[in-house]
Amino acid sequence: MNRPSALTADLSLMRELNRALVLQLIRREGRISRADIAKHTKLSRSTVSSIINDLIDASLVTETGIGTSKGGRRPIILEFNYQANYIIGLDVSRNAVSAVITDLNARICSRRQISFNVNDGPTVGMPLIKQLISTMLTESPVGRGRISAIGVGVPGPLDFRNGRTIAPPVMPGWDNVPIREELSQTFRLPVSIDNDANLAAMAEYRWGAGQGAQNMVYLYMSSAGIGAGLIIDSHLFRGSIGSAGEVGHTTLSVENDESFGPINAGSLEALASQITVLRLAREQKLISADDDVHTLVRKAESSPEIQAILRRTAHYLGVAIASIINIFNPDRVVIGGVIPETSPLLIETIRATVARRALSIAVNNTSIVPGALGRNVAALGAAALATERLFAPPALERPATLGVHSNEVGSLAS
């Protein structure tokens, strides 16, 4: 039922597809002429002209000047109008809600953060969230009318059929809250919602360390826990009920041949989360009680004890990543969060563990890199998701297989 039903093709669909095709090309290329679009897309010049007229009328594209001649008439340069619309991106974490307003190219033009306690539950939390959105809408440098979508990230899995939270352990009291519906009705804007790891993955994929990847795994070491976002052929993969990538609760298989029950080594989250790292360092008096992760990473340079903690953490992460690589065969693994993004030691140790534990063919074709977008990843991703939604071509049936074929003989169906 949730399966994307195959669309019937008619003329309007054709137009939609070609318009999306042209639009995506312009977004990717930046500056391009009608003639070049025709060459890239293999559409005729007249068709391109017609589509461009539509897009200019919708003010999604603008003519920004005249290019240089290639031996004939000079081309008119077209550019995507990134300021045609603006998007609000929200990131709900355990103790704060941060919001950004971005243009269609993820340039942040406004940013705001409120403190927040997720444990207060939705009756306290939802009004705060709405209040923040309201403030962003009214006080933003761009007019309210030009903000055209809202994206929201929450820590934990969602029922993605109706945009409700589902009993997330990190969000006590937030069971089955129709966040999407409420916000959509209050603000009369399209609302996209997803969990923070997925959104951060989206952001890194489009604008950060994941650019150009085909299949990407994003591991998110946030203040709330550890999650993963999977991107397959440029698209977020959520699994059957939306819990794909929930690696945080995996018990790292720790056992020996004699006993079958899991030795109580706990979950990946318990062993390798940011909270655990801080706790261990504090217990050993390596940092003070109010030092944060940034301090920890800085002090690590001169502290072999902290380095040992980080190595151990990295090792656990590496084991999880090795499993993911064997199963998933991504060409890039991006590891996000303050510690991975600032501590070279962590990344290097992860690489070493993965090299030992994953299938060598797969490892050799996978680069493991830290995230590149810093503190606002998830909010940016929320904006990214909402943006993508605005320009998504219609969903069509994918080809029935992705197998290996000889193309020397035509298909029957053609």
Next chain:
Amino acid sequence: MNRPSALTADLSLMRELNRALVLQLIRREGRISRADIAKHTKLSRSTVSSIINDLIDASLVTETGIGTSKGGRRPIILEFNYQANYIIGLDVSRNAVSAVITDLNARICSRRQISFNVNDGPTVGMPLIKQLISTMLTESPVGRGRISAIGVGVPGPLDFRNGRTIAPPVMPGWDNVPIREELSQTFRLPVSIDNDANLAAMAEYRWGAGQGAQNMVYLYMSSAGIGAGLIIDSHLFRGSIGSAGEVGHTTLSVENDESFGPINAGSLEALASQITVLRLAREQKLISADDDVHTLVRKAESSPEIQAILRRTAHYLGVAIASIINIFNPDRVVIGGVIPETSPLLIETIRATVARRALSIAVNNTSIVPGALGRNVAALGAAALATERLFAPPALERPATLGVHSNEVGSLAS
């Protein structure tokens, strides 16, 4: 590069899409009238008529009778002509090559097997494979002219850009052999090639225990090792270089807090493969040297020692499956191979281990079942892949996201 370049939409594409749409509906429904097709596809009745005429001309569809009235004129029943073409499916295993000829609905109408030693390398092996195909072509009950595609399964990963083997450990000497090209040129037929686990997954998904699933994981316990095939939204997922699902070489994480190196517990394949199970049973004199897996499963009923071996094996498999479920969130896990398909103990133990080790939300939405197709799965899958290829609609760009959206407000691009 390999990324499916977005197709430009024109009138012929429109027709192709709609034709594929109608064809798939007929294949799925079995018996259906033009009017019902129009209702399901939301195409107009006249368009459906036109498309059906094309399909009847191509003899892919036939009018097979008159249905019952629903208060008006009685409908003409259309059926897919499963005997319009036939497919050869090959399964290359370590010590045999088996082949089937199937109609377009996977009904086997001819079957043959030759003994084979994969260690002899391609100079000996390829002629044998070609010989087998030749025999199937000439001696088949259907004429050679009606066989329209060949599918091949090999044990091990492939470079799926050019259909060559890539240094599979189980196929020494078979590095970089252009199997697809050779067969395609020799027999002048389209050739599809893939690894056996992927093909078996395909077969179970279409005709076996995976029917109706959305995201399916297939674990294949073959004589050559352990592999997995992943099906996402009805389509095989192969990863970036085609090694997705290669779980066999994963080192089951066995370690304790003191040491970081992997304790030499070996790979999943070493711990839980069919070969290992047989070896353990033989070492303990529980079966004789020439007993096979069928005997083993039968004797297990009265042998607590064999049961212990199976429980242990199931436990290892369960650990691997739990990881896969956490990462992938499938709604079905199918476990294929002789032992899983005949030993209830194995499946039940796997279920128990998975229930303890995987995220409960995900486990509750995942059914774990044995394979249903028996010994010819992989060959059937090879035929399935080749068949799908014949009727695959053209590849279009997928929508940019699969995120969660409010549909209350339209998109900009429409």
Next chain:
DNA sequence: CATGTTTGTTTGTTGTCTTGACAAAGTACC
């Protein structure tokens, strides 16, 4: 200045789907 090239637009053609009308063949009810 003549020639050729590149860019963008205009015009007429083609192919596909849809709409609405229609015939054929049935049911339901009087």
Next chain:
DNA sequence: GGTACTTTGTCAAGACAACAAACAAACATG
């Protein structure tokens, strides 16, 4: 049996999107 209504399938007319070819504008080259 007759009339009204349904359902199925076909046909002709119209809409629409892309294409091909011709054309105009603007430029490079010799």
